[in-house]
Amino acid sequence: MSGMQAAPKRTAPGLLRRAWRSDLAHDFRRSPAAMGAALMLLAFIVSALVPSLVAPVPVFDLTRINLRDAFVPPAWMEDGSARFLLGTDSQGRDVLSAIIYGARVSMLVGLGSVALALLIGVPLGLIAGYRGGWLDALIMRVADVQLTFPAILVAVMLDGIARAALGQTVHERNLVPLLILSIGLTGWVQYARTVRGATMVERQRDYVAAAILVGRGSTAVMLRHILPNVATPVLVLATIHLAVAIILEATLSFVGLGIPPTQPSLGTLVRVGNDYLLSGEWWIAIFPGLSLLLLVLAVNILGDWLRDALNPMLQ
Amino acid sequence: MRNSRLLGTGLAAVLATALATAAPAQTLRIGVNADAGSMDPQAQNIQTTLTLHSMVFDALVTRDRQLRLTPGLATRWELTNPTTWRFHLRPNVRFHGGETFGADDVRFTIERAKHASSQFQVFAGSIAEVRIVDDLTVDIITSGPDPLIPDKLTYLFMMDRGWAEQNNVREPQNLRTRQETHAALNANGTGPFILRRREPDATTVLERNPNYWAQMEGNVQRVEWRPIGNDPTRVSALISRELDLVIDVPTQDVARLQRDQNLKVERANEFRTIFFGFDLHNAQLRHGQPGAGNPFRDRRVREAIYRAIDIEAIQRNVMRGLATPTGQTLAPGNVGYVAELERRLPFDQEGARRLLREAGVPQGFSFTLDCPNDRYVNDDQVCQAVTAMLNQVGFNVTLNLMPRARYFPKLWERDTSAYMMGFNSPYFDGMYALETMHMTRNDPEGVFNYSLYSNPELDRLIRAARDETDLAKRTGMMQDAWRRVTEDIIYVPMYHQVLVWAMRRNVDAPLRPDNWLEIRWARVN
Numbered sequence: 001m002s003g004m005q006a007a008p009k010r011t012a013p014g015l016l017r018r019a020w021r022s023d024l025a026h027d028f029r030r031s032p033a034a035m036g037a038a039l040m041l042l043a044f045i046v047s048a049l050v051p052s053l054v055a056p057v058p059v060f061d062l063t064r065i066n067l068r069d070a071f072v073p074p075a076w077m078e079d080g081s082a083r084f085l086l087g088t089d090s091q092g093r094d095v096l097s098a099i100i101y102g103a104r105v106s107m108l109v110g111l112g113s114v115a116l117a118l119l120i121g122v123p124l125g126l127i128a129g130y131r132g133g134w135l136d137a138l139i140m141r142v143a144d145v146q147l148t149f150p151a152i153l154v155a156v157m158l159d160g161i162a163r164a165a166l167g168q169t170v171h172e173r174n175l176v177p178l179l180i181l182s183i184g185l186t187g188w189v190q191y192a193r194t195v196r197g198a199t200m201v202e203r204q205r206d207y208v209a210a211a212i213l214v215g216r217g218s219t220a221v222m223l224r225h226i227l228p229n230v231a232t233p234v235l236v237l238a239t240i241h242l243a244v245a246i247i248l249e250a251t252l253s254f255v256g257l258g259i260p261p262t263q264p265s266l267g268t269l270v271r272v273g274n275d276y277l278l279s280g281e282w283w284i285a286i287f288p289g290l291s292l293l294l295l296v297l298a299v300n301i302l303g304d305w306l307r308d309a310l311n312p313m314l315q
Numbered sequence: 316m317r318n319s320r321l322l323g324t325g326l327a328a329v330l331a332t333a334l335a336t337a338a339p340a341q342t343l344r345i346g347v348n349a350d351a352g353s354m355d356p357q358a359q360n361i362q363t364t365l366t367l368h369s370m371v372f373d374a375l376v377t378r379d380r381q382l383r384l385t386p387g388l389a390t391r392w393e394l395t396n397p398t399t400w401r402f403h404l405r406p407n408v409r410f411h412g413g414e415t416f417g418a419d420d421v422r423f424t425i426e427r428a429k430h431a432s433s434q435f436q437v438f439a440g441s442i443a444e445v446r447i448v449d450d451l452t453v454d455i456i457t458s459g460p461d462p463l464i465p466d467k468l469t470y471l472f473m474m475d476r477g478w479a480e481q482n483n484v485r486e487p488q489n490l491r492t493r494q495e496t497h498a499a500l501n502a503n504g505t506g507p508f509i510l511r512r513r514e515p516d517a518t519t520v521l522e523r524n525p526n527y528w529a530q531m532e533g534n535v536q537r538v539e540w541r542p543i544g545n546d547p548t549r550v551s552a553l554i555s556r557e558l559d560l561v562i563d564v565p566t567q568d569v570a571r572l573q574r575d576q577n578l579k580v581e582r583a584n585e586f587r588t589i590f591f592g593f594d595l596h597n598a599q600l601r602h603g604q605p606g607a608g609n610p611f612r613d614r615r616v617r618e619a620i621y622r623a624i625d626i627e628a629i630q631r632n633v634m635r636g637l638a639t640p641t642g643q644t645l646a647p648g649n650v651g652y653v654a655e656l657e658r659r660l661p662f663d664q665e666g667a668r669r670l671l672r673e674a675g676v677p678q679g680f681s682f683t684l685d686c687p688n689d690r691y692v693n694d695d696q697v698c699q700a701v702t703a704m705l706n707q708v709g710f711n712v713t714l715n716l717m718p719r720a721r722y723f724p725k726l727w728e729r730d731t732s733a734y735m736m737g738f739n740s741p742y743f744d745g746m747y748a749l750e751t752m753h754m755t756r757n758d759p760e761g762v763f764n765y766s767l768y769s770n771p772e773l774d775r776l777i778r779a780a781r782d783e784t785d786l787a788k789r790t791g792m793m794q795d796a797w798r799r800v801t802e803d804i805i806y807v808p809m810y811h812q813v814l815v816w817a818m819r820r821n822v823d824a825p826l827r828p829d830n831w832l833e834i835r836w837a838r839v840n
Contacts, residue, residue, distance in 0.1 A: 062702060062703040062707070062712075063703075063706050067625060067629065067632055067633070067703065068632070070628075070633075090632070090696055091700060091703065274547055275546050275565065278547050279567035280571065
């Protein structure tokens with residue numbers, strides 16, 4: 001009898017209202033953890049979009065830093081300064097601003113590599129699941145081989161190859177795309193496997209048979225009919241993968257294979273600050289580390305909640 | 316009852332054996348921030364490398380605790396005429412492989428050091444010929460009078476000719492072309508320690524040579540040489556007893572280590588001065604703004620760089636007081652040193668901008684500054700700070716940090732427009748720096764002149780001082796030369812390094828101001 005409801009108007013506020021009343025939003029409103037995580041992520045996203053408005057100092061403008069400000073502790077400590085809320089690093093850069101710019105790089109790499117993994121993994125999974133046969137076998141064997149390499153190893157390998165092939169200078173100028181490439185290339189397998197499994201199930205359904213009977217081409221069937229129905233698990237996977245990708249980037253940067261200190265990501269900041277952990281200037285490493293933790297935690301909580309909320313079996 | 320006694324005796328026996336094997340055989344585990352680039356004694360002239368080699372090899376002449384020359388593989392030497400040094404060799408010395416050391420090996424090593432791929436040409440360059448008088452006597456004939464031959468020979472570690480020929484390493488390994496040879500990983504010396512295991516960048520294990528020719532003051536039986544590039548990891552390894560001695564302590568951790576009851580921290584003024592050099596030759600900078608020419612050739616530009624550097628901030632915040640700012644590139648204690656050149660030009664950003672305007676580059680210009688990140692104390696931090704300071708007066712500096720394994724080959728190729736350098740004079744004589752860093756390049760003259768600076772008048776002055784046999788007059792001439800190069804700001808001086816070693820309480824390792832760990836003096840108690 002739900003068909004009796006009047007179709008809501010397709011205006012922006014109307015859409016918002018409809019979204020707010022949806023099951024998902026209802027679930028969201030009842031989960032304080034998800035709301036907190038979303039708020040946190042929102043803060044990260046806003047500061048990544050307009051860092052110049054949020055950060056107290058444009059930290060990578062060399063004309064604006066002064067070595068005499070080096071190693072100032074956080075503002076609430078003795079010798080702290082109100083100018084530097086979270087203190088300064090070894091060169092006199094504001095740690096808070098460095099974190100804001102650093103998180104931006106981390107999120108850029110994270111989102112980029114998830115997008116790349118989606119672009120590779122989803123079509124391959126669709127094809128494998130829909131066509132079956134030798135194509136399926138081929139794609140899945142390639143995926144199996146890929147799975148035997150730990151993600152970090154592939155990233156290190158790709159980095160080494162790129163370093164040798166491109167030369168030092170070109171390599172250093174293209175570190176962000178290269179990192180996206182190396183992290184993205186290791187992530188596609190999960191998508192391919194998930195989509196393949198879901199596609200094989202959907203393929204048996206009547207609506208797919210109907211679409212084929214009407215004479216739609218297989219590309220159209222895959223994209224228009226199957227894809228929307230397998231999108232839910234992919235969305236959940238992508239959220240969790242985002243957290244993994246951010247951590248992977250931080251790991252690579254921490255061991256010195258990622259972003260250099262001139263345009264640091266959160267991982268680079270932790271690496272640089274690591275030199276001063278024993279000497280008492282803990283804030284240089286701890287705050288970027290904490291931000292990394294918060295960012296990944298927020299993404300993970302949202303991913304978890306999304307998985308539960310979208311899976312009726314769990315409710 | 317009997318059974319339990321038996322058990323007790325058995326336990327005691329087991330315990331005794333266990334204790335016997337666990338009893339430390341005086342192992343000294345040394346932490347360094349970067350490995351020696353090779354075991355070939357004529358391939359790499361870097362202090363860390365020399366330190367490791369001096370454990371495995373011997374030179375004809377060595378130094379005592381007061382840094383005076385003292386017999387090594389030569390028992391005595393004399394000047395038989397102004398250009399001939401006669402060296403009497405120590406009898407019955409054997410290489411680790413069992414071969415006898417003799418005059419033949421001396422000639423072989425010195426000729427090897429003169430080869431194009433050797434980095435020790437500067438020590439052998441004045442030697443025209445090595446004549447074998449008999450098995451244990453050699454005449455070293457120089458092309459002109461050279462009073463420093465015994466000093467220079469402290470840097471030439473003797474190789475076994477037979478071993479070198481058998482293993483096809485007659486010529487030194489060429490690090491410029493990344494050559495790999497047998498001698499890079501193996502060594503056959505006469506030194507107090509025998510190379511047992513060599514894993515580059517991981518561990519090098521040495522064991523005491525039971526047949527060493529000298530009585531050693533030290534009691535170390537085994538050396539583990541452990542390069543650990545990451546500063547906190549190296550320091551943590553010392554604190555957690557994985558290392559016994561660290562010879563390049565990060566300045567930020569000195570205070571923390573001093574508070575540790577199990578450790579002692581020792582310091583000395585090192586004979587090493589840090590400074591910046593610039594391309595003073597090319598008409599167009601290789602790594603600079605296209606079309607801007609080479610402004611570094613203008614003294615005013617170099618002075619602007621000098622005045623733009625806030626040395627006090629660097630000394631306090633980067634070096635944590637473990638540096639002495641200086642106005643020259645020669646450390647105190649060297650012959651030819653002039654004390655009044657220590658005074659620096661003041662930090663003066665306005666003055667720097669004015670000088671740039673006068674030099675016709677009011678907007679500054681862009682260039683790349685090359686710096687190592689594992690060679691000198693806090694090298695990367697100092698370069699980052701200087702980069703920011705130069706950008707503040709109008710330069711547009713791009714910093715290029717790299718490990719020493721990439722850095723030095725770049726300098727050898729003169730493929731740099733601006734670079735950081737730390738220099739010490741290997742025999743406490745200012746002539747070495749004048750000759751190798753300031754003269755027009757004609758190896759070994761100007762071999763470390765990475766700026767490609769060339770001034771025939773200065774060359775004449777340095778040559779005259781070098782050939783002067785009256786020591787007082789020679790010193791005066793050298794001082795004149797130092798005044799001149801300081802006034803011309805051929806290099807922009809920074810500071811003299813303070814050397815800091817940290818070791819466990821039971822380790823006794825005397826510091827040499829040239830940062831040379833003399834293993835024959837080291838004790839583990």
